[in-house]
Amino acid sequence: MIEIQLIILLILVILGLIFSYLAILERDLLKAVGFSAVQAIAYSIALYILMAPDIVLAYVAIAVGIYTALLVFVVSKTTRYEVV
Amino acid sequence: MKKLIPLIVILLTIFGLAHYIAPKLPPQTELRPLGEFYLKNSYFGEYSAKSPEVVTSILWDYRGVDTFFETSVFFLAIIGSLTVFRLNKKEERLAKQKPKEFTGGLTLVVKSVTKIIVVMILAVSASIALHGHLTPGGGFQGGSALAVAPLLIIAAYSKYALEEHGLDKTRALILRSIGLLGIALVALVPLLTGGFIMQNQPIFPAEIKGQLVSGSLIYYNLFEFLAVGGGFTAVFLLLAIPEKVFKEILGVGE
């Protein structure tokens, strides 16, 4: 029965991999912040699967809420597009 | 679509490598002896913290000094960001004035929803922090949930609405200082009766009027809750000052 949990965990981790890849390559920084928030949601569900309810409570508030707001502040105070 | 080719290569490499290293990397099924010690001792047992929540009892009792110094790192990081944005009294008054083109935040729907949700967030964060010794949660989790509430008000109304109702940067800093001072005092209390720094049992009472409070854990959780929430709120109040005002104050740019 543990296979189901492990498969969900694998899917979530792969989702985190895909969205962090997209966030790193994206030129528009606001879109990159959005991709990074999706990665944070995937990781918070993964932490729930890993039986860490304490960390989930802290991680959801920080990585999805505060951290995204902080980056939106930073992008609005500096430049929006990355020049490579 | 050209972006996706390296991604597919990475995924194929992962699964290919996993096929080879899987026999050499058996999944862990046993507990480590240290973890077993904590699980057995947190409520029952000789070295008890009188808390059914093992993570919180490790955080503030068994590994208390570690968390104490992590809190000092938190203190230094917040103080560092406040120092970079330092303002004197006259500039602070300038930053509190509404600019002329200020329109009043988002629409009525968002504002009404925010009013309800902020109250709910405050209640939930206090519940997370104060039940931290019984259920999953604690000071760090409750404090970071508390910091979301002022952030929502800043987004839906403005930072001026928050300051008009009495929560400005100084008040947030006072809240944070009360929290940090409380943690330091609770850590030093056992020295008065001949214990060690951050000792929990048997110096603090485990139950008050039949309610399980787990000794010092509830005090640490309460003060850490105030410290984390107040610290993040102070930083976000400074970050919400419009960039135009700052350029005027610093005298840079156009």
Place this chain on the structure above:
Amino acid sequence: MIAFIWASVILALIATIMISLYGIARRPNLVKKLIALTIFGDTANLLVVLLGYRVIYPVAPPVLPYLSREALSQFVETAVDPLPQALVITAVVIGMAVNVLIAVLVIQLYRLYGTVDVRKIGERLPALLEGGEQ
């Protein structure tokens, strides 16, 4: 099957760490470097939590369900290791405070230099150090 999925999870996390290290090292924008740094920190935290997990069924979080001694032995048989979780909680919150400090410094750099591109900042730095106007 279980061993294969377990190995894939660990390898996927290591690949995410590699990608975020690429972002920290090779992207010129400071805000992008900050995003990559937080992805790096989150992935490292997840790897630490993975160290304490037990691949058994049923598995339970490290919170005592009942306050009775009879339930304790069954609890110890199913619960995961609590120590990595306790270390990660402080790491998540304190890492956030350090990220706030970095973000504030990025904003201050933008005010002083007018750009967040490290290459341009590097070009302007010698002129500033000599005391002349840029």
